[in-house]
Structures are given as C-alpha cells and as structure tokens.
Amino acid sequence: MDPAFEDALTQACEEMGLQEWYRSCVKPLLSQPREQWPTCCGGVCEPCNQRLVMVAERVLELISTR
Secondary structure (H helix, E strand, O other): OOOHHHHHHHHHHHOOOHHHHHHHHHHHHHHHOOOHOOOOOOOOOOHHHHHHHHHHHHHHHHHHHO
8 A cells, every 4th residue: 555545544543533443444435436435324333334434535635635
C-alpha cells in the first residue's frame, strides 16, 4: 500500500475511533463505487457499517487534500 494512503487510513481511524484491527474492513470500500457501500442495518453491529463508511469518506477527504 501507498504510505500516504496508510497515513490517511490511520488518521481517519483515529479520528473516528475505529480500532486498529478493523482497518482492513475499510480498505475494500475504497475499491468499490460509493453506491455499493453498505448502510447501517440497525443490528447494533461492531463496527457499524456506518462507521466504516465514515472512515472511508474521511480517508478520501484526507487523500484529496495531500
């Protein structure tokens, strides 16, 4: 992986409070169109799909500003 991507992923996870062991759940989202990203199912999942999406969005934001 690109070091800039890894830095953005680390920063986004820290900002959103996503534990390190869930970072691998965010990476596949970034290779899919946003229309395919999951939504919250209301099932009290850990981590919630919405949190994963928020982290992915933040990663994209951080990458675009660097």
